[in-house]
Amino acid sequence: MNLTTPNNQPNLKAVRGRILNPLSDTRCDYFADGLLLGRKEGERWLVEDLGDAKEVAENYGLDLSQIPVSEGSILPAFYDVHFHWVQDDVREMPKASLLEWLDKYTFPEEARFSDPDYAEIKARYFWKRILGTGTIGGLCYSSIHATALDAAMKYALPTFRIGSSLMTMNCPGFLRQSKEEAINAVSRGIEKYGERYCITPRFAPTTDPEVMSETAKMAHDNSLFIQTHLDETLAEIEWVLGIYSEFSDFDDVETYTEIYDRCGLLGPKTVMGHAIHMEESELARLSKTDTAIASCPTSNAPVSQLGLGSGLFNFEQAEEHGIRWALASDIGGGPFLSMFDVMRSFVGQNRDEGVDSATYIKALYRSTLAGAEILGHAETKGNFSAGKSFDFIQCIPPSDPSTDSAESTLSSTIEQIAAREDFDEFVLATVVDGEVIFERKAAVL
Numbered sequence: 001m002n003l004t005t006p007n008n009q010p011n012l013k014a015v016r017g018r019i020l021n022p023l024s025d026t027r028c029d030y031f032a033d034g035l036l037l038g039r040k041e042g043e044r045w046l047v048e049d050l051g052d053a054k055e056v057a058e059n060y061g062l063d064l065s066q067i068p069v070s071e072g073s074i075l076p077a078f079y080d081v082h083f084h085w086v087q088d089d090v091r092e093m094p095k096a097s098l099l100e101w102l103d104k105y106t107f108p109e110e111a112r113f114s115d116p117d118y119a120e121i122k123a124r125y126f127w128k129r130i131l132g133t134g135t136i137g138g139l140c141y142s143s144i145h146a147t148a149l150d151a152a153m154k155y156a157l158p159t160f161r162i163g164s165s166l167m168t169m170n171c172p173g174f175l176r177q178s179k180e181e182a183i184n185a186v187s188r189g190i191e192k193y194g195e196r197y198c199i200t201p202r203f204a205p206t207t208d209p210e211v212m213s214e215t216a217k218m219a220h221d222n223s224l225f226i227q228t229h230l231d232e233t234l235a236e237i238e239w240v241l242g243i244y245s246e247f248s249d250f251d252d253v254e255t256y257t258e259i260y261d262r263c264g265l266l267g268p269k270t271v272m273g274h275a276i277h278m279e280e281s282e283l284a285r286l287s288k289t290d291t292a293i294a295s296c297p298t299s300n301a302p303v304s305q306l307g308l309g310s311g312l313f314n315f316e317q318a319e320e321h322g323i324r325w326a327l328a329s330d331i332g333g334g335p336f337l338s339m340f341d342v343m344r345s346f347v348g349q350n351r352d353e354g355v356d357s358a359t360y361i362k363a364l365y366r367s368t369l370a371g372a373e374i375l376g377h378a379e380t381k382g383n384f385s386a387g388k389s390f391d392f393i394q395c396i397p398p399s400d401p402s403t404d405s406a407e408s409t410l411s412s413t414i415e416q417i418a419a420r421e422d423f424d425e426f427v428l429a430t431v432v433d434g435e436v437i438f439e440r441k442a443a444v445l
Helices: 053-060 085-090 098-114 116-132 146-155 179-196 209-222 234-244 256-262 280-289 315-320 339-352 360-367 369-374 406-414 420-425
Strands: 012-022 028-041 044-052 069-075 078-084 135-142 160-166 226-230 270-274 292-295 325-327 392-395 427-432 435-439
Touching (some): 012 360, 012 392, 012 406, 028 053, 078 085, 078 360, 078 369, 085 098, 085 116, 085 135, 098 116, 116 135, 116 420, 116 435, 135 146, 146 160, 146 179, 160 179, 234 256, 256 280, 315 325, 325 339, 325 360, 325 369, 339 406
Parallel strands (some): 012 069, 226 270, 270 292, 292 325
Antiparallel strands (some): 012 028, 028 044
16 A cells, blocks of 8 residues: 655655545546545644645645555545344355345344354454455444444444444344333443434334334434334335234334334434335425435345345435435445445446446445444544545556546546456455554556
8 A cells, every 4th residue: 555654754654646526416526646645633643734736746846756556546435324244154144035134044044143252253243344345334233132232343343333223023032022122222232332223123024113212212312323114125114014003102104114104213324225116295304304325226236136136216206205315235234345346337237227327436425435424423523624534545547547527537447347246355455543543565457
């Protein structure tokens, strides 16, 4: 990693090369030969400046010849706003349907995390690996077990919000909690981990309304994030509404969203996974409550693309309603952890449907700054604006070195990969707060 201290100034660090800086769905700074400077402020490293290498060097009196050009491209690090770290080993299991995949593969795997030794081994491996894909923050589901939550919190960066899943009904007995056990698990998580803990009712069919309502109050009282699943498949929606027709206070609900709304789960710190098969009334309610959506294109992709075949999230419809959203991997529904794979799936699936606004610039923004914004980190994370944390990743170079824009660079870089699993080795280095926390010795290509 060519991270240098220019002119022997100990309070400065510099990285030079092809640099992309996402600003919005349609805007991304691009520097074919750029210079990103970090400055030490107290104990932290913050972005000092970004621009054309020659201009920035002149402005700071730096000897540009002493700053080597990095291989590949420099991008902000990723934020993955919906994934299940305890499902890493079932990512590529057969997925004929969501509910069958959960029963046959996912639930038995999650049960193994009751063993503290197993949880420790898996956590050490997973949270090291995620840094190797360039993801440094997000929202994460754990299993129901305190052992799994503790292991994850031990190894995850503090920019991840993690919650123990709450499951009190319609699930295997080996994962079912009593209402008291579920609420006590939340109390313990809040007491032990504070704002790092995320309230996580798995989804309405497996978490009874009393537990959802009580833990929603706990979330609001402690200003915590809430995460769950919504409208992922048509079969799931039918199942949910059938279940809740038997509850006296919910027997008149007409939509999945209405269940969560009555339980007090909606709000600006709530992120709903998937939200594919949405009624107009549901979109309006998410908009009014400022509830965000995590879109998971690789997980919801056709079965032939190793997804669950759930459908394609209509991001244009969400944007028409002013709903905040970001991209996510949904490991293990999603088969690969890398957000580069998620970006390509997002662009590819939408292109197949004739949605031209699904560009790589948009995908990059929705994988970085948009996720940081949803998590409340936008003032300090997500891109290279001055004063933000000096965080970035270095990825492999584009196949065409003559690319002259952010879109062509991203396209040439991402679309050169034939085997999707290679995306997990796409990142050459990950830097957080000015420190190299991951470095790959050789590029994938």
